[in-house]
Amino acid sequence: MDDYKYLFKVVLVGNAGVGKTCLVRKFTQGIFPPGQSATIGVDFMIKTVKVGNDKIKLQIWDTAGQERFRSITQSYYRSAHAIVLVYDVCCQPSFDCLPEWLSEIEQYANRKVLKIIVGNKVDKDDEREVPERVGKAFATGNNFDYFLETSALDATNVENLFHEVAMRLTEAMKLNDQRFHTYNIDANRAQDNISLIDRAQQQVRNCCNR
Numbered sequence: 001m002d003d004y005k006y007l008f009k010v011v012l013v014g015n016a017g018v019g020k021t022c023l024v025r026k027f028t029q030g031i032f033p034p035g036q037s038a039t040i041g042v043d044f045m046i047k048t049v050k051v052g053n054d055k056i057k058l059q060i061w062d063t064a065g066q067e068r069f070r071s072i073t074q075s076y077y078r079s080a081h082a083i084v085l086v087y088d089v090c091c092q093p094s095f096d097c098l099p100e101w102l103s104e105i106e107q108y109a110n111r112k113v114l115k116i117i118v119g120n121k122v123d124k125d126d127e128r129e130v131p132e133r134v135g136k137a138f139a140t141g142n143n144f145d146y147f148l149e150t151s152a153l154d155a156t157n158v159e160n161l162f163h164e165v166a167m168r169l170t171e172a173m174k175l176n177d178q179r180f181h182t183y184n185i186d187a188n189r190a191q192d193n194i195s196l197i198d199r200a201q202q203q204v205r206n207c208c209n210r
């Protein structure tokens with residue numbers, strides 16, 4: 001049976017060629033696709049993970065990094081629970097474009113979206129152009145919720161990335177549920193109060209009517 005506690009929509013964005021599709025396929029299918037071609041528009045894959053005893057369904061949207069698809073991909077931001085902004089640690093221009101991606105996120109995504117930044121391709125350490133501390137500083141300085149370096153090729157941190165997303169969203173959702181529950185209890189109490197007042201007024205009215 002397809003039972004799960006929550007379904008979360010996770011959207012990957014970032015420059016063309018940074019490895020978004022490879023990250024998604026490594027996580028969902030366990031493979032590093034050879035000769036991965038550029039994404040056209042958007043694509044999505046689903047994987048269920050466990051957070052504690054809860055089954056969480058992740059609907060992972062892989063968007064095209066190419067500029068010509070930007071207007072299509074922008075429409076996927078709004079309903080995202082989490083946005084994973086990916087750059088390539090061996091490609092300085094992909095890091096330099098992060099402010100542009102950030103302003104898109106701020107413009108199109110929900111204000112409360114979980115914002116994660118990922119530096120991919122750490123397996124090519126000898127070709128690294130962006131030091132880890134620089135990525136981390138960008139993440140902290142721009143209020144990202146989480147920063148991680150990954151490799152879709154050798155699987156470094158790929159599971160960690162999506163599990164962290166699932167865990168943080170589940171925590172947020174449970175907190176929200178609790179608040180909602182408390183709100184309902186308060187609302188019920190308020191109802192009780194109103195009905196008590198009503199009854200009291202009724203009695204007063206009855207008294208006066210007598």
Ligand SMILES: Nc1nc2c(ncn2[C@@H]2O[C@H](COP(=O)(O)OP(=O)(O)OP(=O)(O)O)[C@@H](O)[C@H]2O)c(=O)[nH]1
Pocket residue numbers: 014015016017018019020021022023033035036037038039040063064065066120121122123124150151152153154
């Ligand atoms: N060494 C190494 N190469 C990677 C890694 N991830 C992706 N690649 C390579 O980078 C290239 C682009 O990967 P994609 O996953 O297609 O990149 P993308 O971000 O989805 O690109 P668009 O679909 O055009 O936006 C491919 O040749 C991959 O084989 C990685 O972690 N390490």
